[in-house]
Amino acid sequence: MSRYIISVVAALLLSLACGKEASPAVQGDDFSVVDPIIEVSERGAECEVEYRLKGFVGDIMPVAVTEAAWITDIDNTQKGVIRFRVLPNLELQSREATLILKYIDIATQPQITVRQAGAVSERLKIELTDVDYSECSISITPDSDDITYIAMMAEKRYFDERGITNAEELIDSDEALFTSYITDGSTLEEFLTASGLAMQGVGTKRWQDLSPAKEYVIYAYGVDVQGDSYKPITPIYHKVVDKRMPERVAQCFDVEIEAQGPEVTFHIEPQGWEGYYVVQLVEDGEAGYIEQGLPFTAEAEEQVAEAFFYIADHLYYFEQRSAEEVMQQLGYRGEVTYTKSLNANHRYMALIYAIASENGNVPMVVSQPQVEYFSTGAVESSDMTFTVEISNILPRSVDVRITPSTDEPYTAVMMYAKNLPEGDKQQQLEYVMSNYAPLEISGVYEEHIDQLPPETEFVIAVYGYYAGAATTELFLYRFATASDAEGHNKIVKVSFSAYDIAEVVAIEPYYASMMGYADYFLSMDVETLTPAPTLHFELYAKSQYDSYTHAEIRESLLEYSYTSSPDWALCSYGNEYVLCGLAEDENGYVGEMYISEPISFTSEQTSDAAIFVELYKEYVER
Known part of the structure; x- marks a missing residue:
């Protein structure tokens, strides 16, 4: 985007923005312009100049040329008239340019002088209304309620990191950023309006969670938004919020x-x-x-x-x-x-x-x-030993119980057997300590471990652990998950309900952080052929579902998706979704993959938000 590529001013402003200075025709009986001097306001305008030409050659029209980048869209298609657009002047200085008219076999080249006023010094007035260590509030007052504008804040270093050195680059960067936020197919204009980023009239903005050790820049500029793009119509105005750290004295x-x-x-x-x-x-x-x-x-x-x-x-x-x-x-x-x-x-x-x-x-x-x-110094060694019981070994899960001989702290790590290097116990202990973050535990420890691949060997490494150091030798326990087979259990039905996010937040503010990312919560209640110890299901956007094969989806479900029913997902009104899922049987085998019909909800199809809040209250209370 050129810094001078600005939107067209409405035609009804033409008479105010583009005035013609009375002047006799430029000398030249064969070729002349009626008004050789054009005065244009800082907002730019659509302008036209009449010319007189004797001896047109067929349908060939005169051409107009200029070196000024801010004079664009030159139109010579109508006989006797040259039209052009003067872009808004975003600089405070006035400017002047010349258009030269040319025609074949005629030596006379009439000139049009275009003079444009400089930008008004404050089309947008930014006022810092409240600044403290961690918050900042501003008010923005445009000189006209018709101006649409955008106000943003960024760390001062942001501009250096992005390589932004002028207004053009900043506006391009902002537009690209806003466009990246759009996920529901709406236009940039619709997004800026719905999100409140595009403002009109006197506006206020507030930023929280700022660092007093950083400098910030608040900036605003007027825009003309059309569909999926916008163009600046004012200069960029800014205020700097300096560091606000208190003085630190010797103590x-x-x-x-x-x-x-x-x-x-x-x-x-x-x-x-x-x-x-x-x-x-x-x-x-x-x-x-x-x-x-x-x-x-x-x-x-x-x-x-x-x-x-x-x-x-x-x-x-x-x-x-x-x-x-x-x-x-x-x-x-x-x-x-x-x-x-x-x-x-x-x-x-x-x-x-x-x-x-x-x-x-x-x-x-x-x-x-x-x-x-x-x-700090060294820890004392311990003679603690361990008993490890590995039970209920299924293709994708196992139960582990660790019983230490004393109440001293220890840690345990499970890893693929192939990852444990050869060597003596001390070398293996050093490998485990340097590659796996230890969790300090004490007493009997029990865990059901899932998301494991079938027919795979694992090692459980256990050792005394205190103050970041090993207090015992390394104890190793090996096992392999069971082989896989086709299961007899499957998902037979899924019930869907939609709950508007704004309505849910009005009852339970816990979900407020999810506002803006989606329109509604989709609650999914899964029924299986027989009770399922483990479920694997995932909600896909229809476009995402269409891009995968069933084999790829099945593999992904088994590797990543472990959930329970009911469960919820974030969705947008009007978009289509497909639920895919698998259910394990008592042997850990999964049966036929369930694939729902495409589902979609509108704001008129939502259920009572209080039902959602009650259904998932344990999620909030965790």
């Missing part, structure tokens, strides 16, 4: 840290600070760890403050905690002594810094972090 803490193996005792006493403070630990190898002896830079200090803000902001806004509750949860107050279990054999950096809230707002870091270093 001293008396700190004593003592490590006994992985157990670390902290004693902290603030000096001259009565508020809350945070003790943040960074392990060697983690992002943000600075080797002892290297400087703790201003950039590192800002990163710490910003990282804390994100955590506090989430608790404050999304978990609805008060500032006092946030500081109580994240920090300490006064002199404290406490002990923590950390990972063994690691170096740590402790950052101690003061936090405070201004007027009950999101708590912020208000002091420069004090940096302390310490190291």
Whole structure:
């Protein structure tokens, strides 16, 4: 899109926007124009100029040429008239260009001078009405209620990352972004209107969850939206929201840290600070760890403050905690002594810094972090052993029960047998610890494991685990899933019900985050020939279903789709969907694949939203 490619001004504005300055005909009896000077407003216009020509040669018409990119759509098809379009001027400076008329075998070349006014300085007025650490509100006032405009906010670095250096590139980027959001076949014009991105009249916008450590740019521009594209009709106006981090001052803490193996005792006493403070630990190898002896830079200090803000902001806004509750949860107050279990054999950096809230707002870091270093020691070995029972082995699932000989912590990992390398137990233990994230557990552990492939060998690796270190040798238990066969169970019926998302949200706000992504919830209740221990079903968009073979869908269902009935999916009105599903029998075999007829719902076919809320209340309460 050229920055000058702007929409046509309506014909009814022609008399106001395109005025003709009285002037005698340009000299030349054989070829002349009636009005050699055209004055055009900054909004652009459709213009026409009459000419006089003696001696037309057949149907050949004169041509008009210009070097000005902002004069377009030159039309010479009507005898005696040259028509052209002058695009809106998005710059504050006025501009001038010349059109030259030419005709075969005539030396005279009449000229038309086009003068266009510069853009009005403020077609859109942006006013920052409220700015704090994490929120920003604006009002936008256009100089005419007829202007359709778009207002956006972006981090300042966004423009550099996208390589945006001028208005043309920004508008192109925005249009591509908006187009990528459209998933229901609507036009760009329909999407911008329905989403509220395109606005008219005095408007307001509010942004939350901003970082006070970042600079933002709020910008707005008028547009003419036509179908699947739009063109700018004003310059881009903007406001910059600067960093809003509070000043961080020096604050001293008396700190004593003592490590006994992985157990670390902290004693902290603030000096001259009565508020809350945070003790943040960074392990060697983690992002943000600075080797002892290297400087703790201003950039590192800002990163710490910003990282804390994100955590506090989430608790404050999304978990609805008060500032006092946030500081109580994240920090300490006064002199404290406490002990923590950390990972063994690691170096740590402790950052101690003061936090405070201004007027009950999101708590912020208000002091420069004090940096302390310490190291943890090794853990003691254990003589714990394990009993592992593997039962109910089916083609795609198995039950596992692990019983340790003591109450000490341990971990267990299941992997494909082919992935366990050859070597001694110590080498295998090192492989398991470095490639599989451990889950620290204790006592008897039981789990039903599904989504397994048939006739495949697995290994369950179990070992004592505490403070990030192994406390026992590695114990290995092998098994293979059963072979597959054709099952006798199948899905025989699926009942569908639609529930409008807006109506559901009005009753249960939990689902509010799903607004805008779809129109309704589709609830699916599956009936099987015999009770099914496991179901595999998935809802496909009709176009997606048509692009796969039945074999591909069956394979995908068995590999990825494990669900229960009833279940729900997000859908859009008017779109067609197909449900495909399989049901396991008591042996873990699946039978014939169920394929529904294409289904579609409109807003007039929805059911009472209260039914949906009650049906899936356990989903919300998890």
